[in-house]
Amino acid sequence: MIRGFLSAPRGDLLHSLTVQGRVIRALMLRQALSRFGHDSLGIFWIFAEPLLLSGAVMLMWTISGLHKGHGVGIIPFVLASYSMLTLWRHMCSISVSALSSASSLLYHRNVRLLDILIARAALESFSGMASFVVAYLILHLFGFIRAMEDPLVMAGAWLLMTWFGWSFGLVVAAITELIEPAAHLVQPLLYVTLPITGAFYMVAWLPAPAQQVVMWSPLVHLFEMFRGGLFGAHLAADWSISYVAAWCFGFMAIGLPLLRVAQHRFSAH
Amino acid sequence: MSAANDARATASNAVGRDPDSREIGRVIVRDVVKEYQTPIGVKRVLDGISFEVGPGEKIAVLGRNGAGKSTLVRIIGGVETPSSGKVSCGLRMSWPVAFSGGFDNNMTGLDAIRFIAGLYGVPREEAVGVVDDFAEIGRYLQLPIGTYSSGMRARLAFGLTLAVDFECVLIDEVISVGDQRFRNKCHNELFVKRGDKAMILISHDPGIIRTYCQRALVLKNGRGRVFDDLDQALGIYSTL
Structure with a gap:
């Protein structure tokens, strides 16, 4: 409760933050173990997936002779889009019925629901980034991708996508808990909304009226920013950080209270 | 980003448990009601449960199957929130002893x-x-x-x-x-x-309860009463 939070003695906040940091670290480690297991094969696939995809695309485009598109190589384009898209999709799918899967951890009194959601998102973001970097380095070494133009912009886009996916995930977590059948709608929804993610095009390639429409989608901004950082001046990219941030705050403003309602209604059996 | 962090810190308190209960030094369960929505209507599993546990005190919870013991455990444990009433946990509370649900099979x-x-x-x-x-x-x-x-x-x-x-x-x-x-x-x-x-x-074992507990909460159909006299509590429990 916010009342209690404000009336807490001063030293308490620092203490709480320390505890929260410790808890989130422990939760991330647990999450990593349960997702990837102990055999190195679990981790191997994380890195192998984007590489396999890039390889397959490379093969397809080379055979069809279409790989000189809009002045950028198709391989870096596909790798960047795929990594970003994977992060977005994973952030959504880990939020589905997150309350039920997290409930047994709530027996530990210093674990709060939000800690679990933060830890999961952080791990997802981190492993996604690692897999992109590994694939990038390998493809770069073999000369398929030129050096990143602006790594900071790329990192910024990645973090922003993490925040966006996390805040959208709050809404997903709450709704799928309150209305169980909604869980079945998430995957189709992700599929249907693929065209407005901006994964398959640069906005500059579209006709002007279409450009105006897709720029309403915060996801398009994120994809533009990520690829903008990769290609730099070689490609016209346009994005607004504050526009995406506004969406994030909006989702948080809806998601957090809704999650509280969901948690209140939640029953563990 | 600092705005985001602030929002998150406030928010995590909004969704989390009451932090102001720390100071009290007792576990206090007051007027706890828990209702579930079921296909056959609202079911009231706990109906106004109150008790307190101070440092070192041991209380037994008695009740037949379906009396609401497990629900009470989940509410005290913090997994579920009461529909109304309040649980404040001023002691460092364990998870249910030997509960292993929080571990993943992949973990060693x-x-x-x-x-x-x-x-x-x-x-x-x-x-x-x-x-x-x-x-x-x-x-x-x-x-x-x-x-x-x-x-x-x-x-x-x-x-x-x-x-x-x-x-x-x-x-x-x-x-x-x-x-x-x-x-x-x-x-x-x-x-x-x-x-x-x-x-x-929470136990069915009268021996353990008699030996170690000072008080007992007897649950029946979601209602509960605390007895200071264990023999009386066990007597009532045996007639339930």
């Missing part, structure tokens, strides 16, 4: 120990020592929990509870698994070595 025993040690800020080696000492599963600690027998799982989970210094121990059905030796060991750890801790003890 050692991972589980590290996880708990990390969560509660216990030095790792110390925790490993305590658990290893108690659970006696030796090198199996290095194998995934999924490969454990149910007895090993229970011993590990029980050992983990012992690795953290709790002020109030929540016990849901004293150890229904394991052999005689294991039970004796559990008994010794809980009631002899931790005799000075507060306990909330």
Whole structure:
């Protein structure tokens, strides 16, 4: 409760933050173990997936002779889009019925629901980034991708996508808990909304009226920013950080209270 | 980003549990009502439960199947929130002793120990020592929990509870698994070595309750009453 939070003695906040940091670290480690297991094969696939995809695309485009598109190589384009898209999709799918899967951890009194959601998102973001970097380095070494133009912009886009996916995930977590059948709608929804993610095009390639429409989608901004950082001046990219941030705050403003309602209604059996 | 952090800090308190209850030093359950939506209408599982546990006090919870004991455990444990009423937890409360639901089958025993040690800020080696000492599963600690027998799982989970210094121990059905030796060991750890801790003890065992508890909460159809006289409580329980 916010009342209690404000009336807490001063030293308490620092203490709480320390505890929260410790808890989130422990939760991330647990999450990593349960997702990837102990055999190195679990981790191997994380890195192998984007590489396999890039390889397959490379093969397809080379055979069809279409790989000189809009002045950028198709391989870096596909790798960047795929990594970003994977992060977005994973952030959504880990939020589905997150309350039920997290409930047994709530027996530990210093674990709060939000800690679990933060830890999961952080791990997802981190492993996604690692897999992109590994694939990038390998493809770069073999000369398929030129050096990143602006790594900071790329990192910024990645973090922003993490925040966006996390805040959208709050809404997903709450709704799928309150209305169980909604869980079945998430995957189709992700599929249907693929065209407005901006994964398959640069906005500059579209006709002007279409450009105006897709720029309403915060996801398009994120994809533009990520690829903008990769290609730099070689490609016209346009994005607004504050526009995406506004969406994030909006989702948080809806998601957090809704999650509280969901948690209140939640029953563990 | 600092705005986002602030929002998150405030928000995490909004969704989390009351932090102002820390100071009180007692576990206080007041007028707790829990209702579930079911296809046949609203079911009231707990109906105005109140009791308190101070440091070192031991209270038994008695009730037939379906009286609401498990729901009470989940509410005290913090997994579910009451529909109305309030639980404030001023003592460091354990998770239900030997509860192993929080561990993933891919984790090894050692991972589980590290996880708990990390969560509660216990030095790792110390925790490993305590658990290893108690659970006696030796090198199996290095194998995934999924490969454990149910007895090993229970011993590990029980050992983990012992690795953290709790002020109030929540016990849901004293150890229904394991052999005689294991039970004796559990008994010794809980009631002899931790005799000075507060306990909330859900049990059907009149012997244990008579020996260790000062009071008993008797539940029937979601309603509850606290008795200071254990014989009276057990008498009523036997007629339920």
